[in-house]
Amino acid sequence: MPEILEYLKRGYITPEELFEIIPKPSEERLRARPVAIPECPQEIPCAPCREVCPTGAISMLTPNDIPIVDYEKCVGCSLCVQICPGLAFFMVHYVGDKARITMPHELLPVPKRGDEVVLLNRVGEPVGKGKVTLIIPREKSMGDTAVVTVEVPIELAWEVRAIRVPGGDDDD
Amino acid sequence: MTEDPREKIIICRCNDVTLKEIEDLIDGGIIDIEEIKRLLRVGMGPCQGRTCLPLVIGILARKTGQKPDEIPLPATRVPVRPVMMGVLAGEMGDDDEE
Amino acid sequence: MPTRELPKKSEITIIGGGIVGVTIAHELAKRGEEVTVIEKRFIGSGSTFRCGTGIRQQFNDEANVQVMKRSVELWKKYSEEYGFPFQQTGYLFLLYDDDEVETFKRNIAIQNKFGVPTRLITPEEAKEIVPLLDISEVVAASWNPTDGKASPFHSTAKFALHAEEFGAKLVEYTEVKDFIIENGEIKGLKTSRGTIKTGIVVNATNAWAKLTNAMAGIRTKIPIEPYKHQAVITQPIKKGSVKPMVISFRYGHAYLTQTAHGGIIGGVGYEEGPTYDLNPTYEFLREVSYYFTKIIPALRELLILRTWAGYYAKTPDSNPAIGKIEELSDYYIAAGFSGHGFMMAPAVAEMVADLITKGRTDLPAWWYDPYRFERGELRGKALQMG
């Protein structure tokens, strides 16, 4: 039996594991403008990200290949984040000593711009607080999924992948 | 006497048949699914065996070393859903006074 | 527990492990005979486990009344000795007009002559026995409280168990492929598990009897044909809701009763054949529902869980062929029960065992003479349900 990949045992992938599969954008690129990061390491039959990308930045020979983003072509429009059925696309943008993480959000409540939210890592642990800088509500989203951008300390850029909004059911 | 946990594992809900009852029968040499059905009434309730017969096939396969595809699936007969006799007699529901 | 090991030899070999084959083996073994049953699948799997469970003495001819009277005695005796459920909950024939009443009066006279306590009762008395009945069209009923029903599974299993205790061998999952015959004498049988030496063979294969006869090379005309007979069972209801077997010739030759588990079981006279097809049909589903709800209207709210079919191995006069076939020594047949095999089995077993061990029997075996078809001496048609 082939070795079972660690991320399949755990159900999440570490940044180190991810960057063995896809290249990590350069610091320079991360500072230039938001860049799309697919956390989609498994070959599954799915292609909408490639199909919506306005600049053809996502390469994927067949729908069963994993998406690879050409970071230079990526304009940071977030359409892939909006459409991705697996909610596996994120955008990262370094701004000063902060990073802005753009992520899909399909839970209630949907935060408002300026709200402070709890930052969650890939296993749902709170790792700090951050401010919402942008919201694309569901109605305006290409893929019927609200997209939230939060500003986080730069060292958490590759940790934060979800938020908890105060006032939600599981607010603590 | 300690309680056998298998007595609390329900294989057929309709007729309350437990894992123990089925395994005991198989241990006693009854390995024909049709015979198991008739003796325990497993799969003969209102769900018509939908939930339990695949489980029985699994148990049989595990205990007898047969492959699941070697165990014939018991016949499916009409009606494949339980139907009220009055309906089959042709009585129409809507103009029926109750 | 039945085996899959075929013995090398057996004095007597019975082909067919239904209730008839098993009770014959039981009776012979009890008498000290060396006997083996060979069954294609498992004991009872042919038609026995598909039967309607009824056991009645209400027939319309002397022979069947006598045989069934003896059979009920044996059912009672063995159910007590072996501990399987046999309930004398009676048979209730619902009668709807004077002609029917006249016919049943004649039948009752025959039954009473042999001590079967059938009597004509009023519709109100019938409703006391089965309160759910619709008696608005019923003018009388023929009621015998000593008729009954038994579980085919448990009774056959017990007969099998005790047959083995008496030394009989029951070999399951073994198919007889051919007869070994030398100079008109049976020497053995070839089976899917090898050969068995045997001198006496009983054909107890009922629906498959003509195939077995053909295998034995029998030329005597014994017309037994398989007919598809369908049955139905409903979701269980409170026990005691329908105690006796209820029969209505007016409504589709229907018969229905309640099983020990609580479901309403039965069938109607809808029958197809000759055929080996056993697929239940839409027509049956509709007819059985209509007729059953005519007899017991409350059944209309009850869910049908399953239908299935078994064989009525029918002869032209609906009586079985029981006896020795002379063109081959020693070959016996007990088949063609036309839907009565389960109820008759214990008496038939006695009859066949008598014929094999003593060459004669006190029971009226002549009525079932296998040669009557060839001679054109058909019996009066046996009263057949369904």
Place this chain on the structure above:
Amino acid sequence: MRITEHPVLQFRRGRKVTIYFEGQPIEAYEGETIAMALHAAGIRVLSHSGEKHRPRGLFCAIGKCSSCLVKVNGIPNVRSCITLVEDGMRIDMQRGKETLPRTVKPPEWGDAPRYKADVVVIGGGPAGLMAAIHAADAGARVILIDEQPKLGGQLVKQTHKFFGKREQFAGVRGVEIARILTEEVKKREKIQVFTETSAVGIFQDGDEKLVVGVRKNRELLEFAGKTLVVATGAMEKMIPFENNDLPGIYGAGAIQTLMNTYGVKPGDRILIVGAGNVGLILAYQLIQAGVEVKAIVEAMPKVGGYFVHAAKVRRLGIPILTRHTILRAEGKERVEKAVVAQLDENWGPIPGTEKVFEVDTIALAVGLRPSIELLHQAGCQIKYVRELGGHVALRDERMETTVQGIFVAGDSAGIEEATTAMLEGKIAGIAAALKAGVASPKWLKEIEKAQHDLEEFRSGPFGKHVIEGIKKALLPAGGDSNA
């Protein structure tokens, strides 16, 4: 316990009515089933079993398992999960086997109305809808029957977006796909739709296939078609563990029905068994419905479903315990606890690794198996194929079974995805129209395109597994299905 706000779904409830359970008034809404209304009122135990007197409640929620029988207005054995509430309805717990009412009029014989079409499609899920649409477009008069009040099958319970390509609805939520396809069906005058109608048998009637149907459990209908597409979907598997019949243990589909169809919270704290796609998607949907998911346990050493579905629930804090199984449920009349344990190499629980979860609900997402009852009854040759989820009908490349004129599509042909179900439905629908002699041969091209799309969709590692299974179920080409 009704859900009022949901991130994806909107619940439009009917008029408020009162029903009585064991004499107690309970608030319900028109359009709800009895079981849903009782569940919303916190009632879990609906009966005690006939033989061993064990408490029983809802399990499948779609009228198949008969675990939810109650007495309604004096009539026993009513499946509460598929019977709609009516104002003033009296519901009582069923205690073993019940008596029948004594004074009832016998029903009169009535001939069932017979509806005729070129193609009869059984099942209005993704496969059946696509079969009906394409058969109609290819020129066939179509009858489409489905058991549920709404078309869409399991799609109506899916809040997640689908995979695949955009022309195959990738990126669109299941509920939305159901709505789009239902609209497409309604647009076509050639399609006659019968909802709340169960097919109870298939018969050959001369040259025609006769499907016997029962509408709303009370009305007998007959559907005759030249050809037939069976797209009856799947059924959830059950697993043996102690007290696996305790009220509060539900199939994943039942939980989706509760929360996504009827807006009723299945419970407050839940354990999910199974980390395949169904279990993972269910976990996410539960969070969306405001239910606390304690954990997902999975017997395999890895997540069986798509990784992205797992990552989605992990980052919301839900643990996935691989190599774990459920040992038993505990509770008097309903689930109070779930005990799980780690598994060793031989799939045996390791003593001392038991973990107890305080939950009121256990969701079983341990796999699906094809619903083949009608195909089996109709005489189609059936084979056990592990890769396809269980017993399936043998079929050729156009989805025709061994019974000429009976086609199969979707999960009832083998457990896969809604996307492949839709493609198979398209193939079966067109092939059924061709076989019925009403479609022009140019439609063969559309079949080829769908076959190509299927091939593409299945070209990854997940599809390989399915392809292995399909090989085992595929009849040799060159049958006379090329009519």
